[in-house]
Amino acid sequence: MPSLEELGFEPSNLAELAIPTGMSGASKLFEDFLPRAARYDVARDFPALKGPSYLSMHLRFGTVSLRYLVRTIVDLMDRGGGGDGAPVWLAELIWRDFYAMILYQNPHVEGGAFKPAYDAIAWETGPEADAAFAAWCEGRTGYPLVDAAMAQLNQTGYMHNRLRMVTACFLIKDLGIDWRRGEAYFALHLNDFDLASNNGGWQWASSSGCDAQPYFRIFNPITQSEKFDANGRFIRRYLPQLKALGDKEIHAPWLVPRMLLEQKNIVLGRDYPEPLVQHDEARKETLERYAVVKVVG
Numbered sequence: 001m002p003s004l005e006e007l008g009f010e011p012s013n014l015a016e017l018a019i020p021t022g023m024s025g026a027s028k029l030f031e032d033f034l035p036r037a038a039r040y041d042v043a044r045d046f047p048a049l050k051g052p053s054y055l056s057m058h059l060r061f062g063t064v065s066l067r068y069l070v071r072t073i074v075d076l077m078d079r080g081g082g083g084d085g086a087p088v089w090l091a092e093l094i095w096r097d098f099y100a101m102i103l104y105q106n107p108h109v110e111g112g113a114f115k116p117a118y119d120a121i122a123w124e125t126g127p128e129a130d131a132a133f134a135a136w137c138e139g140r141t142g143y144p145l146v147d148a149a150m151a152q153l154n155q156t157g158y159m160h161n162r163l164r165m166v167t168a169c170f171l172i173k174d175l176g177i178d179w180r181r182g183e184a185y186f187a188l189h190l191n192d193f194d195l196a197s198n199n200g201g202w203q204w205a206s207s208s209g210c211d212a213q214p215y216f217r218i219f220n221p222i223t224q225s226e227k228f229d230a231n232g233r234f235i236r237r238y239l240p241q242l243k244a245l246g247d248k249e250i251h252a253p254w255l256v257p258r259m260l261l262e263q264k265n266i267v268l269g270r271d272y273p274e275p276l277v278q279h280d281e282a283r284k285e286t287l288e289r290y291a292v293v294k295v296v297g
Contacts, residue, residue: 017156019057019191026064029054030072037073038083047149047160048233053089056192057158059096069093099200102210109199109209111180118208120292123178132175132276136167137185139238142268142275144250145225146170148238155238157191162228168205169219174282176289179206207290215290218283225251241271 005011020028033053036043043051058064073090076082103109113119124132135141139150149163159167164186171182183202187193203209207217229235232250236243242250244264249256254268254275261268268274 013155014157021063023063026055026058029058030064030069034072034076036085037076037089038081038085040085041083041088042085044085044088045162046228047152047163048229048231048237052161054158056194060192060194066093066096095200096194096197099196102200103196106210109203110195113206113208114203114210114212115208117293118206121289122292123289124176129175129177133171133177133181135273135276136171136175136177136182140273140276141170141175142254142273143170143221143225144232144235144239144242144253144272145229146221148229148235151238153186153189157189159186159190162224164201165205166219166221166224168202170221172206173218173286174221174277174279176282176285179203179208215293216287218286220279222252222279239272242266 020026030053033055036050037053040051040053043049045051055064055069059066059069070090070093073082073086073093077086077090102114106114108114123129136146136150137154139147139154141147141150145163146167149159149167152163153159153167168179168182171177172179179202183198186198186202187195190198200209204212207213207215225235229251231247232242232245235250242253244266245253245256249260253261253266253272266272
């Protein structure tokens, strides 16, 4: 009998990840989540916390019933349970159906913007853009939260939802790279890849989708890091080379005095990269890049 490699499958670390599989795995995850549902509205934004339900892969492959999840969470709410978190989680389930509807009714979104005016945007191309894209894919942007998130994706096939927004916004609005390149990379690496949800998320980040964020709303990767991983717990897990930095220093290593970095045996450019771009400068370029939308629209 031929091996998986002989059949064309690449070796993976899926066995090491111990992902709960099948209907029984989905059931265990949901049972674990229900007592935590009340705090979902807060906990969901912090990647170092056990906030999500982790059911996205099961929803993708049909090993859990969406109707069952909705019925159970609504029943919990009707009985006065679930706090402020249950309605927020229910809304997330509704978003999945919303994006499926958008794809069905507007098939052009698979390769283009929901709002056609955004297809006029001139994205960065050429060798420098390709190098920047590779650095983003490999977690070498110099922005710790972005790089830790990409490491999580590359190592586990999963990325926390808050970080999907942060990394997508960074690729699009800090590096000026076409959102479709990032969408394709996520499609290749996410275990829970779903065309409609992935496309909807990327078009939300690029401001080109239905009900997307305004084009001038640009996540600051440093403040996002300070707010949602304040003590650097998530960053240290995936970027151990930065673990010696303090909680305030770890979000932007290039701003740490060189002498202090040397004391911690960290050399930028050797142990961790310098930032690919300066966010404030990139933000100005993005506003100029998106100005064409106002002209075309």
